[in-house]
Amino acid sequence: MDWDKLRIFHAVADAGSLTHAGDVLHLSQSAVSRQIRALEESLNTTLFHRHARGLILTEQGELLFDATSAMTRRLDTASARIKDSEEEVFGELRVTTTTGFGSLWLAPRLPKLYEQYPNLKIDLMLEERVLDLPMREADVAIRMKEPSQADLVRKRLFNVTMRLYATQKYLDQFGTPQTLSEIANHRLICQSPSTPQVGAGAQLVASLLANDVTSTLTVNSYFGVLQAVIHDLGIGVLPQYLTVDFPDLVRVLPEVESAEVPVYLAYPEELRQSQRIAAFRDFVQNEIAETRRANPDEPPL
Structure with a gap:
């Protein structure tokens, strides 16, 4: 033909x-x-x-x-x-990840990547739906679960846990709960149970709401939860990686947290030799290593 x-x-x-x-x-x-x-x-x-x-x-x-x-x-x-040149990284790179991780952790770090590779064109797709990498809906993904699709190169990056955080101003005004049952006396800020989210986070939210919490604010993204927390509105359920960029967050009830959620970077086998993929992969791994060095007492990262 x-x-x-x-x-x-x-x-x-x-x-x-x-x-x-x-x-x-x-x-x-x-x-x-x-x-x-x-x-x-x-x-x-x-x-x-x-x-x-x-x-x-x-x-x-x-x-x-x-x-x-x-x-x-x-x-x-x-x-x-x-x-993809052996000496230069340029062109479009389509990256997909969750709305929370992409907006709160990845996007703030991208200036470093652009400083190193100014001709890179990143299309950042933030959504909870898992895009089909072998069908080239995206070039590389960072997901909160191990990819199940075949013909993918995958790398486990770190573990995430969901924890309780508030501002010191809020705690000074309303007190710091000492037991899980006392969470009922505070406003709980969390993702809506109907919002697509990792199972571990949903289970933690369900267990907290079971304590007859009288005042809640549910949001459909961790970005919204964070904004409410840093504006002293209540105690929020947030991923622990936020403590790196928001050190003023105060952890509440340290014994309460979700199960660990593995975070994976994955891309199609056919892009194994791509210089853009390699540059992005190395950038993410270097940022994680830098976070570990800066926060040695924070084991999940």
């Missing part, structure tokens, strides 16, 4: 419109239409159902689109590997 026709077919299938595909390819609608008709004739099949609102793939078209999508991903990977 003619690759140029396949390239045009893929663009049309992706856009769902001859006009939109033509805009992307810088071709006229008639030129795109001719190429699609020629491809259908060469395959002796219909690839699109045509209607007033656009184009829909036929069953045969879906089969071909799956093939061209796989080819496109392979070409993107090859292009990325070709562009």
